[in-house]
Amino acid sequence: MDLRQRYLPLFNLNAGMVLAKPLVLIERGRVTLRLPAGHVLTEASLEQLAAHHAEYACIQEEDTRSEAERQADWAQQETRQARIFQFADLDSPDIRAFYQALLAYRKS
């Protein structure tokens, strides 16, 4: 089973979703909530997240796309990003590295 990671705002989190990364909330230098990677969100943990002022979480979910659909999605992302950078100097090492980091994120 292929998994993918997504960063979602609090409003889009639902019970049953699985944390891809540990979630640690800190206020005034103190840890106020800590949930481990692999934690399955419940209604109670969603209330905890809201009560401790979480804004987002990184979740992992099954990538249900077929290989063809995945390739099509990636091609669409590449096309979009190439358009955004159409006037940028991709020979510049910094812009090239930025481009690649963004593309890796867009494809995730």
Add this chain to the structure above:
Amino acid sequence: MDQTITSAAILASLPKLPAFPGIVVHILKALDDDNSSMTVLVNHLQRDPVIAGRVLSAANRSSQHGHRALGGISAAVSFIGMRRVREIVLATSLVDFSRQSQSGRFYWEHSLAVGICAQELAREFSLNLDYALVAGLLHDIGKLWMSYLYPRQHQQVIDLQAQSPRPLCEVEREMFGMDHCQIGEIVAESWGLPADIIEAISQHHKPDRPELGQLAAITHVAEAISNGLDLPYRDENQVVDLSENAIRVIGLDWHCDVHDLLGRMDARYQYARALLQ
């Protein structure tokens, strides 16, 4: 050139703009003292029912998974935290200001995106989060001035740039005699904003100066990232330049894992936009 704008003319025109939310300057001045910040906030919010209402609305939305409806500012501060209330006050008051100034939806969404991206860069490199948020929210304040007071000429700038891609500031200088960074600097100075934020507003398109400050560097990079991530989506989004000097000033290394940084920017922007709608 259609207009020759002078500093004196810009200063004389400021009363025509909606009143700048003074609470922003007060919060930034009181940042280092939590007790003072609390007093400043409560005093201002008690005198400003519009902003207080927006804070309560945002606080209640952020607590949608909870069972309580927050009825007062004190409850909001204790429930969502002093830091969050301060961020909400800064963001709502500046977004309200841009809405009152009849700027389009894209303007405030773009400003919010640059603010959030700047804030996440500041978090990554242990810099002041509130300064970064405000610098991002206000980085294009010169454009707001242009569009509010000279809408026809501002639209011409947009049309000219769309027809033949050239640096925006160059087209603005031909049209107004000044670009939006220069105008923004004059406006921000008149509002009494901190020097670092004024520099971020005036230098975010001139990031190659050796003495470039960290906040200006962060604002420049944050704008490139927000456009690269389509925050907000607009067909015309472009990344044309990313200054090597600004990257060096911040200490950012694209070859390290920036996936989490980009994810935080993306998700926090979606969250903040929903709160402020």
